[in-house]
Amino acid sequence: MKRKSIKILTYVALAISIALAAYYFFRTQSLKNKVESSNEELAQILENVEKQQQILSIDSILIEGDYSAALKAYEKQLEGVNDEEAEAIRKRIRLVQSLMYEPQTKVESDTDSVTLAYIDSLEQSTRIATPEEIRQYDSLSFALRKVKVQVNNLQRQLRQKSFGQYITFKSSKGSTVHYVGQVKEGKANGTGVALLKTGSRYEGEWKNNQRHGEGAFYWPDGEYYKGEYRNDKRHGEGTYYWPNGEKFVGQWANDGRNGRGIFYGADGDVVASGIWKDDELVEVDEK
Template identity: 50%
Template sequence: MNKAKNIGMILLVVMVLIATYGFFKITSLKKELKTSEDKASGMFKKVSEYDELLRIDSLLVIGEYDSAINAYTSQLSDKDVEEASGIQLRIDIAKKLSNLNRSQQFSELDLTEKDSLDSIQNVRISSIPREIKQYDSLNFVLEKTKVELVSIKRQLQRKSFGEYITFTNKKGSQFHYVGEVKNNKANGYGIALLNTGSRYEGEWKDNQRHGEGNFYWADGEHYSGNYINDQRTGYGTYYWPNGEKYTGQWKDDKRNGEGVFYGADNQVVTQGIWKNDKLVEEDKSKS
């Protein structure tokens, strides 16, 4: 009788132990599940936050600096977003760009004297009256805005989170850059604004324009084409505000190789072989 009672007690203890283990196991699994759900919720929140930052970054691209500053400021209430995304840095850069934009007043000298970065002086437009130049510049700005909208869409499609860096290139030009960054340098697709009012959007490699890109000068001139090691090299087109353009080969930032110069009416003015921005062999048979 006592033996049976002892066996019963042992079985009861075993059952209690199994039940206790099961309870703690279930509790542990519930905690793990809750942790996983919290992590997933946190990830969705981060994605949403970065999507919002990307939307605000796009305001900088189109020059709405004050709107961008207000939108960034509203994000400062969330310390996690501020620490992870460098919102204060974004605000500082946006303020600087806003001040530059307000203080930028282009005189006649400003219109003809570009920043030292890559501009081509076209002797054909030097005699055009000031009023016509200004009209052409305004017309070009309208066309450029259409191009910029396409560029913004392309940037959004690339899922860039809009990381900011500032750097000075070998030519001494300072860039405020937003786009893809690797090893603390511009690598991939991005947009850069210069203190002079010029702007480049396109592909980068180690803080140098490298690949396909577009460069806009403040007076309305525009280059669209290939770059290698921060210089126009390969095929590209250079546009002047009055409608003239050159399209053809480039090397070391200058027209080198076969190229065609078009007038404002899109008719061929001259074409042939170019060397260091000068036509050295004209092909009259195709003019």
């Protein structure tokens, strides 16, 4: 009778061991599949981010005025992209083509290699995972989900910066404006870059198709202004630079020097300082 009880207990223990082994085996396989799926999704996301970074670098070439190089680079990017990305690139190509044929006049997270090696070794193995290994898989799966969220956020930020909308409109002075950037209610609102038919360009903040906020304006002859704008005109604090090295630092209103300011020569010495009105020095500071 005693032997029979021991035999029954042995069978029960064996059945429980088999059941536990089967549970851990299927649990392990399920977690492996989730990790593999997360790795594939993460790789795809990182690939998309890399594509958008490439587009952003080509945008810089366009802004610098090298239209031919920008056009070739955009056309190359059309290979192997989805419809949404292709349409964003085609808009840029149309912008470059319009600029090339118009006359110009002056007016975060890397995957740990040790962890990857550990995963590979587990995938090669047919042994049943221990509870500790199950917890490690759960921890890794959570880490991958966290990385994916972070990369998705980066992807969205890059899309807003690099794949901004493209619109055209007339400036307050009647010049055709080609704009790439943030758009609200069909108008330039937020941050964006504008290329004018005159050959000039503006980089900065916009409000209802007008330069408004911080920005920088560049003329084809090398002069440029960096500072504040209001209602499409230089207004507030800003600096105007000339190609020969001269510059004016001070206050602006209605597109002209109005208020206190200092004019520097090419050598950096002060040439004139005081109060300005409508671009003229009306009150000189005493030395």
